[in-house]
Amino acid sequence: MFTKVPAVLCLLLLAGALTVSRGEEFPQCVNVEPETFVMAVEDCASYIYCNGEDSFRDSCPEHTYFDDKAQECAFDDAGFCLREAPSGMAETLQPAESAPEQEHPSTTGAPETVPSTEAPASSVPVGRPHCDASSDSFHPHPQRCEYYYRCLSGYLTIVRCPYKYGWDSRKQQCQPLSEAQCYSL
Template sequence: MYKKSLVFLFLVFTVCHGDIFEECEDVESESFVSSWQSCQSYVYCDGDESMLGECDEGQYFDPETSSCDDAANVKCFLDEVDEPSVEEEPEPEPTPPVMEQPTDVEIVNTAPVVKPNCPNSDDPSQVIFMANNASCADYYLCYHGHAIEMHCTNQLHFNGLTGQCDYPENVHCPLDEPSAHKCLPHITDFFPHPDKCSYFYYCIKGFLTLQQCPFYYGWDIERRSCVQLNVAKCYGNSRRA
């Protein structure tokens, strides 16, 4: 079994002076312990000089040998613990308008139309949709001048050309393009981290700051918030660890 020595562990340390690691409680100084963040990470405990480190891709930290090893050779406690069930507080939703019950149901065979704004009056022979500029999967159904929020399921995106939910590769949503993630002086927004799903960027007036979701949470590019990591839709090929 191939083991990396502790000498090489220092080469991948991320210096975090001043941070307090709960993993180091009741642990002897100058010790290496498993990180509670991921199986790939570990902590060097030495008081104020404690640091967070990370093994190479495809490796886990082995607390029995205090070294990195292939993931298949390491039994990680995070793989055995179910993620905590945390109910998210639902965001308040606007009260939809009262739908009038039609006396006769007419089948509309014409294709839906996508407009930038909902018209004040409806055409009984035409369905009007409106795209959501803040989400690839959300869109609006126009009804008597009101925009009723709708959502594409099964990880589909709303296609503004056809007025239907479609595969992302057919839609090419601009929010998924890296060029859209620019922090300009007039922008206050959130952007996903390109490599790690548990991180995201907060852009305020041209300044970009790195933020981190709580443990077991990741940044969802559609909900634009931190959700449980196992259900988060991460950006591109970013790692969930």
């Protein structure tokens, strides 16, 4: 009976060795050197280790984000990573439509054109910025001072400044709300 156990174990080990499973493939790992960490597109607190079939995805500890330049998880004191979107915040913004002019009859007989009383379109930038893969950049959120967009290696991330701070477009950093110059480009 004990002589059959090693044979069965050998067969199980052989069967396990023959079933080769490929690792998950990530589009972020294309054109990246092996053994490189990259930030996950949809979550700045996650990263992907790119190493062929050994590639995997993991998350940074709480209150940290993945800093792809330093290739490590970093403390999120500056508010680089927004883990939860606030309730009620619209993700896609629609451009304001201008109101058509309306004709009103005049006492002189000629039709008079009067502009509508609706407010004109805002000069605040609307929508998400386009990220260029060749350069990193920051962009203000068009409606919320405490948020801004960060373009990193062609990937767009929305970021929230720390509590009672807002994105200052001129200084390109979070400042106390009372000092922040919001929305301007």
